[in-house]
Amino acid sequence: MVQRLDYLRETASQTAGPYVHIGLAPGAAGFDIYARELGCDIAGPNAAGERIRVEGLVIDGTGAPVKDVLLEVWQANAEGVYAHPEGGGAVEDGFRGWGRVITDFDTGAWGFDTVKPGKVPGRMGRVQAPHLNLWIVARGINVGQNTRIYFDDEAGANAADPVLNLIEWENRRRTLVARREMRDGKPVYRFDIRLQGADETVFFVI
Amino acid sequence: MTRPAEYYQRNRALHPPALTPGYKTSVARSPRQSLISLENTISEITGPRFGHNDIDAGDNDLLTNYARPGEGPIGERIILHGRVLDENARPVAGTLVEIWQANAGGRYRHRKDSYLAPIDPNFGGCGRTVTDENGYYFFRTVKPGAYPWRNYVNSWRPAHIHLSIFGAAFAQRLITQCYFEGDPLIPICPIVQTIPDPEAVAQLVAKLDLNATIPLDSIAYKFDIVLRGRRSTLFENRLEGN
Numbered sequence: 001m002v003q004r005l006d007y008l009r010e011t012a013s014q015t016a017g018p019y020v021h022i023g024l025a026p027g028a029a030g031f032d033i034y035a036r037e038l039g040c041d042i043a044g045p046n047a048a049g050e051r052i053r054v055e056g057l058v059i060d061g062t063g064a065p066v067k068d069v070l071l072e073v074w075q076a077n078a079e080g081v082y083a084h085p086e087g088g089g090a091v092e093d094g095f096r097g098w099g100r101v102i103t104d105f106d107t108g109a110w111g112f113d114t115v116k117p118g119k120v121p122g123r124m125g126r127v128q129a130p131h132l133n134l135w136i137v138a139r140g141i142n143v144g145q146n147t148r149i150y151f152d153d154e155a156g157a158n159a160a161d162p163v164l165n166l167i168e169w170e171n172r173r174r175t176l177v178a179r180r181e182m183r184d185g186k187p188v189y190r191f192d193i194r195l196q197g198a199d200e201t202v203f204f205v206i
Numbered sequence: 207m208t209r210p211a212e213y214y215q216r217n218r219a220l221h222p223p224a225l226t227p228g229y230k231t232s233v234a235r236s237p238r239q240s241l242i243s244l245e246n247t248i249s250e251i252t253g254p255r256f257g258h259n260d261i262d263a264g265d266n267d268l269l270t271n272y273a274r275p276g277e278g279p280i281g282e283r284i285i286l287h288g289r290v291l292d293e294n295a296r297p298v299a300g301t302l303v304e305i306w307q308a309n310a311g312g313r314y315r316h317r318k319d320s321y322l323a324p325i326d327p328n329f330g331g332c333g334r335t336v337t338d339e340n341g342y343y344f345f346r347t348v349k350p351g352a353y354p355w356r357n358y359v360n361s362w363r364p365a366h367i368h369l370s371i372f373g374a375a376f377a378q379r380l381i382t383q384c385y386f387e388g389d390p391l392i393p394i395c396p397i398v399q400t401i402p403d404p405e406a407v408a409q410l411v412a413k414l415d416l417n418a419t420i421p422l423d424s425i426a427y428k429f430d431i432v433l434r435g436r437r438s439t440l441f442e443n444r445l446e447g448n
Contacts, residue, residue, distance in 0.1 A: 007293045008432045012406040013221050014383040015229075015397060016368065019316045023306025023332045023368055030317040033272055033330045035262055038302075061234040068318070074253060074376045084252035086210055098254035105318070120248055133249050137381055140231030142222035142400050144381060148249075167242055195235050205216065205243040206250045206377050 013144065016137035020070050021102060028102050039101075042073065042114040044094025049078025049118070053188045054149065054178060055111030058103060058136065061196030065108025069138040073099045073112065073149075075131075080118035088121065116151065116187075122162045129157035129164070136193065146204045149191050150177045167202055175201045211437045212246040213377045214293055222400035229396045230357055246377060253376040256302040256336055265334045268307075268347035272330030279329035281310025281348030285418060285426040286384065289341040290371060293435030297341025298378075303431075304334040304370040305345060312353030312363075321353055346424065349386065357396050364391035364398070371431055378433040385411045386427060 021029035027037055043051075054073075058066040075097045076082045081089040083097045091097070103110045114132075122128040132149040150158050158164055164173050178189035193201045224236035244250065264271050269278050286305070290298040308314045308331065311323035315331050329348065337343045350365045366383045373379065385392050392398055392411065401407050409432075418426035 006295070007435065008291060008295050009406065009409065010217060010220055010293060010434055011380060011382050011409055011432045012401050012403070013380060014368075014400075014410070015232075016370075016381045017383075018318055019306065019314045020368070020381075022314060022316055022330075023304050023334075024370060026330070026332055029315065031272075031315055031330060033332060034265065034334075036260065038256070038260060061236075061238075064234075066235065072379070074249070076249075082248060082252040084255065086248070087252045088248060096254060122247055123245060128247060128249065131249070133376055135376070135379055138235065140229070140233075140235035142224055142226060142229070142232060142236075144379060145224075145237070163244060163247075166244070172239075196238055200237055200239050202239075203237055203241045205218075205241045206246070 013142060015139060015142050016070060016144075018068050018139040020068070020137060024070055024100060025102050039072065039099045042075070042096060042099035042112060043077070044092065044096065046092040047077055047095045047115045048092060049115040050187065051113065052116045053111055053113050053186065054132065054191055055109065055188060056191040056193060057108050058110070058138075058193045058195065063197070065103070066138060066195070067103055067105055067108045069103040069110070069136060071101050071110060072135045073101070073114070074133040074135070075114065076117040076120050078115055078118045080120040082120070119157060126162045127157070127160065129154050129161035145195075146206045147193065147201055148176055148204070149189070151180065151189060152177050153180050172202050175199055210246070210248065210251050213251065213375060213434045213436050216434060220401075220403055220406040222402070226400040229400050232400070250377040251375045253372060253374060253379065255300070255374075256372065257300070258336060260302070261334050261336065266343075266345045268330065268333045268345060271333060273328035277328045279309060279326050279348050281326075283346070283424040284349045285344065285346055285420070285424050286367060286412065286429060287342070287344040287415075287418060287426060288412075288428050288430040290337050290343065290373075290431045290433065291341055292373075292433050294438075296435075297337070297339070298373055298433055299337055299339045299341055301337050301374065302334065302372050303337060303343045304332070305347075305367050306332040307347065307350040307367040308353055310348045310351050312351030323351065323353065352391055361396060362391050364389045364395050369431065371433060373433040380431075380433060382431070383410060384429045387411055387413050
């Protein structure tokens with residue numbers, strides 16, 4: 001026999017289920033209960049940097065859009081600072097860098113408005129390309145899936161990004177790169193998430 | 207430059223795998239490729255923070271937060287309480303805990319739930335709170351009912367409350383479900399059965415807590431939550447392999 005390690009064991013994940021909206025976005029579930037729903041404003045009014053929109057679909061292994069997903073985004077500001085004591089500095093008043101969005105019950109479309117993040121420090125003194133961190137939960141997803149959104153107009157930074165370069169299959173790296181287009185004078189990035197199958201999005205264990 | 211202390215790698219054996227055919231919806235929604243394992247960077251060791259400005263004092267009382275004045279929901283009055291800890295057994299203070307659940311009849315207040323049990327006009331079914339300096343949280347609610355769902359034709363969910371917890375870092379983010387001691391539906395639930403480790407299942411079952419019961423008022427169940435722990439020492443990793 002040996003001594004026991006006295007660490008606690010992490011609580012197991014369970015699916016968020018089809019009614020996740022009740023807890024995390026009750027307005028979408030169809031009722032009004034809280035004075036303030038959380039995660040509706042990622043950047044706030046004072047954030048510097050380019051205002052962008054990001055939108056897409058979540059697509060399952062049969063090719064169908066998933067219509068009961070909740071996504072959370074976590075990002076740095078345009079200077080590459082996270083709103084956190086270890087985030088690398090101060091952020092603009094009102095900048096949270098965190099948002100919550102659901103897919104449309106009829107179409108599966110999701111989208112949010114924010115500012116484009118800056119480069120952030122990586123490990124070993126390297127630099128990470130601008131990216132949004134995503135966490136995806138839904139009925140049928142047993143453990144929230146982590147992925148990242150990079151930007152196709154950051155080709156140089158993406159080519160040097162230590163996380164993208166960890167992905168052995170170069171052809172899969174593009175699943176993490178959002179495509180920029182202009183709509184009514186405003187930049188919109190398209191980012192579809194494929195949970196399974198051809199062009200399956202790269203997911204991370206973080 | 208100081209390297210940030212990392213979170214312990216998640217023990218995936220405690221968690222359900224993505225593909226669990228007994229829970230049918232997972233089949234088309236689970237990746238087939240291996241996930242890419244990342245070492246922590248600033249993107250993972252940071253995460254959103256919440257305070258009392260984000261919520262209201264009554265948000266954790268589901269007996270009153272949607273009830274008409276002077277009325278209350280039907281059902282068994284319960285207290286759900288416990289601590290949010292990390293794997294080092296340290297309290298996770300000031301973290302947001304959000305819950306949602308069916309009413310006592312097993313019906314959710316949701317546009318997509320069409321179960322024949324009635325909506326309770328005095329029950330919304332969601333609550334939220336921020337843990338105190340000891341990691342402690344507390345909700346008042348009614349015990350949710352079991353309900354049928356289309357997995358197999360005769361599948362029933364055990365009574366459960368969904369919980370969402372943030373921790374201090376995006377790496378600690380967790381959604382789970384709390385079950386109740388003594389429920390015979392727990393061992394036969396296809397969603398519970400996605401978890402391969404029996405001890406990990408036991409850790410999701412709240413225990414009757416007579417000490418916290420309020421006599422002649424509410425039965426208490428205790429549910430502690432454990433998030434990923436963090437190294438206390440900083441290491442400079444070798445450059446090899448990078």
